[in-house]
Amino acid sequence: MTAKISPLAPQTLAHLPPMDGVRIATAAAGIKYADRTDLLLMRFDAPASVAGVFTQSLCASAPVEFCRANLVGGRARALVVNSGNANAFTGRKGSEAAEITARVASAAVGCPTEEVFLASTGVIGEPLDADGFSDTLRDLANATDTDGWSDAAEAIMTTDTYPKLATCQVMIDGVEVRINGIAKGAGMIAPDMATMLSFVVTDADIAPDVLQTLLADGVGDTFNAITVDSDTSTSDTLMLFATGAATARGAPRITDAHDPRLASFVTALHALMKDLALQIVRDGEGARKIVEIAVKGAASDAAAKIIALSIANSPLVKTAIAGEDANWGRIVMAVGKAGEMASRDRLQIWFGDIRVAVDGERDPDYSEDAASAVMKNPEIAITVDVGVGNGRSTVWTCDLTKDYVAINGDYRS
Amino acid sequence: MTAKISPLAPQTLAHLPPMDGVRIATAAAGIKYADRTDLLLMRFDAPASVAGVFTQSLCASAPVEFCRANLVGGRARALVVNSGNANAFTGRKGSEAAEITARVASAAVGCPTEEVFLASTGVIGEPLDADGFSDTLRDLANATDTDGWSDAAEAIMTTDTYPKLATCQVMIDGVEVRINGIAKGAGMIAPDMATMLSFVVTDADIAPDVLQTLLADGVGDTFNAITVDSDTSTSDTLMLFATGAATARGAPRITDAHDPRLASFVTALHALMKDLALQIVRDGEGARKIVEIAVKGAASDAAAKIIALSIANSPLVKTAIAGEDANWGRIVMAVGKAGEMASRDRLQIWFGDIRVAVDGERDPDYSEDAASAVMKNPEIAITVDVGVGNGRSTVWTCDLTKDYVAINGDYRS
Numbered sequence: 033m034t035a036k037i038s039p040l041a042p043q044t045l046a047h048l049p050p051m052d053g054v055r056i057a058t059a060a061a062g063i064k065y066a067d068r069t070d071l072l073l074m075r076f077d078a079p080a081s082v083a084g085v086f087t088q089s090l091c092a093s094a095p096v097e098f099c100r101a102n103l104v105g106g107r108a109r110a111l112v113v114n115s116g117n118a119n120a121f122t123g124r125k126g127s128e129a130a131e132i133t134a135r136v137a138s139a140a141v142g143c144p145t146e147e148v149f150l151a152s153t154g155v156i157g158e159p160l161d162a163d164g165f166s167d168t169l170r171d172l173a174n175a176t177d178t179d180g181w182s183d184a185a186e187a188i189m190t191t192d193t194y195p196k197l198a199t200c201q202v203m204i205d206g207v208e209v210r211i212n213g214i215a216k217g218a219g220m221i222a223p224d225m226a227t228m229l230s231f232v233v234t235d236a237d238i239a240p241d242v243l244q245t246l247l248a249d250g251v252g253d254t255f256n257a258i259t260v261d262s263d264t265s266t267s268d269t270l271m272l273f274a275t276g277a278a279t280a281r282g283a284p285r286i287t288d289a290h291d292p293r294l295a296s297f298v299t300a301l302h303a304l305m306k307d308l309a310l311q312i313v314r315d316g317e318g319a320r321k322i323v324e325i326a327v328k329g330a331a332s333d334a335a336a337k338i339i340a341l342s343i344a345n346s347p348l349v350k351t352a353i354a355g356e357d358a359n360w361g362r363i364v365m366a367v368g369k370a371g372e373m374a375s376r377d378r379l380q381i382w383f384g385d386i387r388v389a390v391d392g393e394r395d396p397d398y399s400e401d402a403a404s405a406v407m408k409n410p411e412i413a414i415t416v417d418v419g420v421g422n423g424r425s426t427v428w429t430c431d432l433t434k435d436y437v438a439i440n441g442d443y444r445s
Numbered sequence: 446m447t448a449k450i451s452p453l454a455p456q457t458l459a460h461l462p463p464m465d466g467v468r469i470a471t472a473a474a475g476i477k478y479a480d481r482t483d484l485l486l487m488r489f490d491a492p493a494s495v496a497g498v499f500t501q502s503l504c505a506s507a508p509v510e511f512c513r514a515n516l517v518g519g520r521a522r523a524l525v526v527n528s529g530n531a532n533a534f535t536g537r538k539g540s541e542a543a544e545i546t547a548r549v550a551s552a553a554v555g556c557p558t559e560e561v562f563l564a565s566t567g568v569i570g571e572p573l574d575a576d577g578f579s580d581t582l583r584d585l586a587n588a589t590d591t592d593g594w595s596d597a598a599e600a601i602m603t604t605d606t607y608p609k610l611a612t613c614q615v616m617i618d619g620v621e622v623r624i625n626g627i628a629k630g631a632g633m634i635a636p637d638m639a640t641m642l643s644f645v646v647t648d649a650d651i652a653p654d655v656l657q658t659l660l661a662d663g664v665g666d667t668f669n670a671i672t673v674d675s676d677t678s679t680s681d682t683l684m685l686f687a688t689g690a691a692t693a694r695g696a697p698r699i700t701d702a703h704d705p706r707l708a709s710f711v712t713a714l715h716a717l718m719k720d721l722a723l724q725i726v727r728d729g730e731g732a733r734k735i736v737e738i739a740v741k742g743a744a745s746d747a748a749a750k751i752i753a754l755s756i757a758n759s760p761l762v763k764t765a766i767a768g769e770d771a772n773w774g775r776i777v778m779a780v781g782k783a784g785e786m787a788s789r790d791r792l793q794i795w796f797g798d799i800r801v802a803v804d805g806e807r808d809p810d811y812s813e814d815a816a817s818a819v820m821k822n823p824e825i826a827i828t829v830d831v832g833v834g835n836g837r838s839t840v841w842t843c844d845l846t847k848d849y850v851a852i853n854g855d856y857r858s
Contacts, residue, residue, distance in 0.1 A: 087781075088782075088784070089778070089781030089782055090780070090781045090783075090784070090785075090786070090787050090789070091777050091778070091780055091781030091787065091789045091792070092781070092789075118774075120774070120777070121774060121777040121789065121792070121802070121805060121806065122805075122806050122807075123790065123804060123805035123806030124805070124806075125806060126806070155774060156774025156775070156777055156778060157773055157774035157777060157802065157806070157807055158774075158807070159806070159807070265778060266777065266778055266781050347760070347845075347849070347853070348853055351849070351850050351853035351854045352853065352854065354850060354854045355853070355854030357854065360570060361531075361533070361534060361568060361569025361570035361571075362569070364504050364533070364534040364569055364570060364679065365502070365504070365569060365678060365679055367503070367504055368500075368502030368503050368504030368505070368679050369501075369502055370503075371501070371503070372503075373503070374503050374504065376503070376504045376505075376534065377536065379504070379534070389534070389570065391536060392534060392535075392536035392537070393534065393535050393536030393537075393538060393539070393570070393572070394535075394570055394571070394572070432760075432850060433850060433854075434847040434850045434851065436760070436764070436850075437764050437767060437845060437846060437847045437849075437850060438847065440760070440761055440764035440765065440768070441764045441765065441767045441768030441770065441846075
């Protein structure tokens with residue numbers, strides 16, 4: 033299923049160093065395709081704190097429901113992820129498949145099933161044969177390695193053209209801690225969340241409720257500010273694990289989200305989440321261009337986000353961008369249909385630094401050539417001031433190309 | 446701009462007979478393209494009753510604002526429509542262009558500007574040079590003919606591949622009256638309304654407020670139940686005129702929307718509106734298939750419509766249909782993201798007569814071959830029972846093909 037690598041892919045993939053207390057193994061379990069890694073086991077030597085945010089879909093997948101239930105305990109010893117099958121809309125059989133997988137993992141790792149977390153991505157509606165990969169999963173528990181992050185990112189790919197990886201180091205109370213993150217997603221990407229999986233791990237020692245606050249606060253302008261096609265998956269999962277291994281180096285345990293010692297960590301985590309989110313947009317199915325859409329002057333930040341997403345999800349805007357057409361009339365259309373307050377007579381629109389519209393009409397200094405030159409870039413910034421207030425929001429999307437249609441017109445078969 | 450005729454076009458175009466009291470003229474005024482009819486004048490010998498419904502866009506075009514103001518009077522002597530330029534987001538110049546056009550028409554026809562109605566469709570944001578076609582418009586007033594309905598439908602086309610025409614006869618109180626309607630639209634089609642223009646005329650004698658009620662009641666499951674690309678135009682306009690010429694043949698004046706003599710007319714008008722609306726979907730940009738999406742079992746009719754539109758507007762559903770892929774997992778996804786109540790464990794999905802999903806999983810009798818056979822048809826019915834109540838709604842859309850991207854990636858240039 034892997035196509036030619038997206039032209040928007042990062043020049044180099046991040047190298048994620050080993051992290052104390054985390055071991056990884058992957059395998060080709062033949063879940064949908066032969067000879068393709070499709071099963072990931074991540075195990076934590078000691079119980080890690082865990083937090084998660086999930087799809088808003090009312091038809092959430094079995095693994096999502098399983099994780100939501102286990103999050104109450106806040107402790108994780110194992111994460112099992114498969115690609116090739118989303119185990120979504122699979123009814124009672126889907127729940128059973130999730131439970132089988134969790135039981136196999138818990139036995140192999142030696143922990144209660146309440147400390148196992150699951151994610152599945154791939155085709156919706158096909159039964160997932162958990163028994164079929166149970167032996168492979170058992171074997172994985174004895175094959176884990178500390179140096180498997182790249183393999184992990186590859187094992188969870190579906191229509192992705194490259195693995196998404198990010199890492200950083202940051203100080204907590206004078207002790208260096210690390211954050212490693214992987215993600216997958218290329219289509220069915222839209223708030224809230226998408227067929228988007230992301231797993232972020234730190235060796236800092238942070239209580240589960242603090243992790244949950246950090247995730248919830250950080251997701252709004254990162255993973256929930258990207259859209260490829262406005263389609264929200266049944267399986268979206270973002271989890272954050274904290275092993276606490278850094279306590280061996282003197283790191284403190286953090287039990288308050290407002291602990292001032294956490295400030296740098298929060299900033300670094302947010303940057304890493306944004307990095308991973310944008311890597312997903314850069315791999316948008318068929319994408320040739322990544323587009324940052326900043327809306328300001330709205331009645332509120334929430335209104336600004338609705339307008340920004342209306343622009344970002346408009347097929348007519350996205351096809352115009354694919355055609356390198358500075359068609360700001362379609363931006364006006366998308367603002368108008370968003371249903372949020374906007375002043376037609378004060379609206380301003382920029383492509384890059386080129387203001388194309390002002391005071392309800394074409395900018396008198398508008399240069400078609402200058403605007404067209406902006407549209408030829410692979411990275412395009414569109415700014416819209418809707419002229420009614422101080423609300424602002426930024427979202428990211430990609431263009432809509434014939435390749436998107438080709439990829440999605442022939443995915444399941 | 447006219448492409449090859451849509452494969453979904455009606456086999457034969459309706460022939461609209463002349464209607465007493467209505468005269469039509471069209472011209473190639475060179476508004477955007479040379480040698481293409483782009484200007485329509487429809488004049489009424491005596492003031493007609495008039496009603497209208499318009500785009501919900503907050504950036505409505507100058508002609509839409511002009512018509513809204515004039516509707517208060519409820520009387521029409523002239524309708525002027527141009528294609529090639531939407532006169533939208535054109536600021537003060539746009540209002541001036543509308544006023545110039547109305548003044549020229551009022552002088553040529555001999556009526557107050559309050560009895561002139563306007564519509565413009567085409568590119569957004571470009572100034573409309575009303576002076577440029579004023580002479581042509583004056584000439585048209587002396588060139589009108591009773592037999593110009595086909596020409597009228599052609600003059601208002603933009604990316605349409607065929608003119609949309611419908612006609613019917615119906616009795617009011619034992620007197621035969623006629624309804625003629627034309628429409629245009631192929632992209633930027635979504636509730637509420639679209640770059641969708643439609644003008645319907647009857648020789649019945651019906652008061653303006655009654656016409657307005659009929660339009661408002663009829664639009665919900667016709668023009669506002671179609672979507673090509675979820676993009677709502679700045680210019681959507683549906684107007685209904687009643688000349689009253691049939692009073693010469695003994696037709697009564699109708700002043701009450703609940704008048705029992707109006708029953709057949711209401712039914713016929715509704716059928717004609719649906720006919721025109723579906724002709725627009727059949728001309729959806731790049732469309733190869735027309736899809737009827739019926740949702741039942743929802744918490745309310747309104748909830749059912751939100752779910753139906755979520756399915757109809759999903760790029761992943763629409764590309765799957767283009768690929769003739771019975772990918773009901775994407776239907777589940779679209780139901781889940783709609784945000785309305787649905788029972789994942791009672792959800793049922795049919796493609797045509799083939800039930801593919803039941804009780805939260807794949808139908809045990811599911812036949813991939815049978816479902817795939819349905820998908821090869823140019824007309825596809827998808828039925829979804831979300832299993833929570835009695836709400837129901839039906840909407841229509843088309844597939845999303847590479848041709849949609851091609852048409853819209855290179856429209857303005």
